[in-house]
Amino acid sequence: MAVKILVFLLLAICFCSSLALSSQIYQGKWKLLKRSIGISAMHMALLPNDRIITFDRSNFGPSNITLPQGKCTKDLHTTDCYAHAVEFDPATRNIRPLTFLTDTWCSSGALSPEGVLVQSGGYRLGELVVRYLKPCLDCDWEEDPNGLMSPRWYASNQILPNGKIIVVGGRFQFSYEFIPKTSVSDSTLYQLPFLKETRHSPQIPNNLYPFLHLSTDGNLFIFANDRAILLDYTRHRVIRNYPVLPGGVSRNYPSTGSSVLLPVTLSTNSRTTPDAEILICGGTLPDSNKKADAGVFVPASNSCGRLKITSENPNWVMEEMPFNRVMGDMILLPTGDVLVINGAAKGTAGWGVAREPVLNPVLYRTIPCNGVEINKFEILSPSTIPRMYHSTAHLLSDGRVLVGGSNPNINYNFSTNFPTELSLEAFYPPYLLMSNKPRPLITAIKPGVLLEYNQNISIEFELRAGDNHDHAHVGDNIYVTMVAPSFTTHSFAMNQKLLILALDGPVQKIGSWNHVAKGHAPASGAVAPPGHYQLFVVHEGIPSKAKWVKIM
Ligand SMILES: *[C@@H]1O[C@H](CO)[C@@H](O)[C@H](O)[C@H]1NC(C)=O
Numbered sequence: 001m002a003v004k005i006l007v008f009l010l011l012a013i014c015f016c017s018s019l020a021l022s023s024q025i026y027q028g029k030w031k032l033l034k035r036s037i038g039i040s041a042m043h044m045a046l047l048p049n050d051r052i053i054t055f056d057r058s059n060f061g062p063s064n065i066t067l068p069q070g071k072c073t074k075d076l077h078t079t080d081c082y083a084h085a086v087e088f089d090p091a092t093r094n095i096r097p098l099t100f101l102t103d104t105w106c107s108s109g110a111l112s113p114e115g116v117l118v119q120s121g122g123y124r125l126g127e128l129v130v131r132y133l134k135p136c137l138d139c140d141w142e143e144d145p146n147g148l149m150s151p152r153w154y155a156s157n158q159i160l161p162n163g164k165i166i167v168v169g170g171r172f173q174f175s176y177e178f179i180p181k182t183s184v185s186d187s188t189l190y191q192l193p194f195l196k197e198t199r200h201s202p203q204i205p206n207n208l209y210p211f212l213h214l215s216t217d218g219n220l221f222i223f224a225n226d227r228a229i230l231l232d233y234t235r236h237r238v239i240r241n242y243p244v245l246p247g248g249v250s251r252n253y254p255s256t257g258s259s260v261l262l263p264v265t266l267s268t269n270s271r272t273t274p275d276a277e278i279l280i281c282g283g284t285l286p287d288s289n290k291k292a293d294a295g296v297f298v299p300a301s302n303s304c305g306r307l308k309i310t311s312e313n314p315n316w317v318m319e320e321m322p323f324n325r326v327m328g329d330m331i332l333l334p335t336g337d338v339l340v341i342n343g344a345a346k347g348t349a350g351w352g353v354a355r356e357p358v359l360n361p362v363l364y365r366t367i368p369c370n371g372v373e374i375n376k377f378e379i380l381s382p383s384t385i386p387r388m389y390h391s392t393a394h395l396l397s398d399g400r401v402l403v404g405g406s407n408p409n410i411n412y413n414f415s416t417n418f419p420t421e422l423s424l425e426a427f428y429p430p431y432l433l434m435s436n437k438p439r440p441l442i443t444a445i446k447p448g449v450l451l452e453y454n455q456n457i458s459i460e461f462e463l464r465a466g467d468n469h470d471h472a473h474v475g476d477n478i479y480v481t482m483v484a485p486s487f488t489t490h491s492f493a494m495n496q497k498l499l500i501l502a503l504d505g506p507v508q509k510i511g512s513w514n515h516v517a518k519g520h521a522p523a524s525g526a527v528a529p530p531g532h533y534q535l536f537v538v539h540e541g542i543p544s545k546a547k548w549v550k551i552m
């Protein structure tokens with residue numbers, strides 16, 4: 001009994017814990033899901049059928065998985081019988097190899113409103129290609145060899161309110177364009193000098209894979225190196241220049257940091273534009289890559305900057321992470337907190353130029369605990385597998401975070417300091433281990449999972465006391481979130497977004513375990529571009545499993 005109370009107290013404290021306490025007892029746990037999926041997970045996306053699609057570059061030699069039935073692909077010079085993309089089912093851990101015809105190295109992607117994974121660009125014969133993968137059980141990639149107007153290698157994508165995808169930048173590309181190309185305006189290339197102005201040097205650009213976030217007013221926030229603009233991509237005008245992120249740290253490839261749009265709180269008044277706030281963490285000094293090439297591994301940055309991009313006069317608010325980190329992934333958890341995971345403490349992105357893996361994720365709390373401001377960063381349990389250059393992470397519908405990849409080697413090489421990593425792990429955030437409180441279970445979404453903008457919806461869920469919590473505490477801290485699945489590569493989760501839905505009054509109890517939250521679907525495509533979202537109910541910091549909804 002005493003032990004039970006102690007555990008309960010510990011959990012209660014740790015839920016709102018400070019850095020000092022959690023440095024003794026790290027929260028969260030890791031599980032190896034697959035020792036090898038046959039490829040190194042350089043790019044990662046989640047389809048609405050809960051299958052993970054992950055792929056590497058191709059055209060650089062064998063992977064550890066062959067194409068089925070002796071199938072091979074051919075390009076100009078080589079025949080390749082290996083797969084460089086796989087579908088992974090987190091429920092069964094099954095793997096299905098997929099076929100690429102052209103090289104996808106350092107490419108970008110987004111999920112279309114129909115739930116089709118759209119992937120753009122790559123290297124050499126792949127640099128103009130747009131590839132499509134439908135969410136069905138035996139579908140494979142379909143390639144459009146001239147899907148792009150400019151070669152896109154290290155570009156970023158964002159899905160827009162009209163369902164189109166904007167593709168921005170890439171190596172030596174100071175422009176943007178729209179895919180898929182179905183109208184005349186899609187067949188125009190739009191220049192963006194900002195991408196040239198923010199380039200550190202042609203060899204060490206420090207502004208590739210620019211951070212894109214759709215602001216809540218429908219314009220596009222673009223961050224590159226240490227500067228940011230707001231782009232009206234319908235009139236092709238830069239409408240705002242934001243203050244420079246202070247500190248002299250470069251945040252984009254190869255000085256790779258990461259960036260998220262913090263949770264967007266929707267209002268019951270559909271005419272108000274919700275606030276949009278950005279958080280950028282990690283990166284390194286502009287010349288770190290050059291120094292690493294000469295064998296000097298400079299400590300990465302521990303700084304983060306927060307900017308409310310919808311404010312009239314926004315200013316960066318600086319914060320410090322407990323670790324220096326380059327190549328960290330920032331993943332929005334269903335609760336609205338941010339997980340910073342993967343990466344290294346020294347060096348930069350690139351072949352073999354990073355040292356000292358940072359094995360502990362940290363949690364950044366965006367939502368004050370019981371209304372009390374707390375130490376925002378909490379150190380979580382470490383992995384045992386370094387996740388260096390070319391590693392990835394993605395939120396799963398069950399609330400875990402899938403982690404894979406890491407290959408700072410030119411080909412697959414298992415005998416370097418940081419060998420090519422073919423494994424997939426799951427990280428269990430602390431909320432999955434808090435057995436003293438009931439986890440919500442969504443039982444119905446009414447009128448249905450196909451949402452219309454601004455529609456009244458009700459979400460029914462159970463809060464059922466189980467063996468571990470017979471004194472089940474049902475709290476009033478209940479909210480509903482919608483998460484847009486991302487396309488993650490090079491430490492940036494493109495299209496990632498979390499909405500906190502507007503509810504009409506408190507959640508009502510409608511039976512012994514049953515509850516209903518009545519509220520509104522997002523009001524517009526500016527806050528929620530059309531497509532698929534994972535809907536979660538969060539009770540006292542514990543999220544349900546997701547139900548997929550689609551908004552049109
Ligand atoms: C990948 O294949 C190579 C060559 O066959 C082998 O040495 C290595 O152990 C394999 N790696 C994994 C993780 O299966």
Ligand SMILES: *[C@@H]1O[C@H](CO)[C@@H](O)[C@H](O)[C@H]1NC(C)=O
Nearest residue numbers: 409411412413414415416417
């Ligand atoms: C693996 O990397 C080491 C160190 O860079 C190198 O000496 C070796 O040739 C590489 N092996 C392969 C198979 O590329």
Ligand SMILES: *[C@@H]1O[C@H](CO)[C@@H](O)[C@H](O)[C@H]1NC(C)=O
Nearest residue numbers: 268455456457503504519520
């Ligand atoms: C939607 O809910 C609001 C309460 O927030 C109510 O006033 C309105 O009548 C409802 N609309 C419909 C179409 O049911």
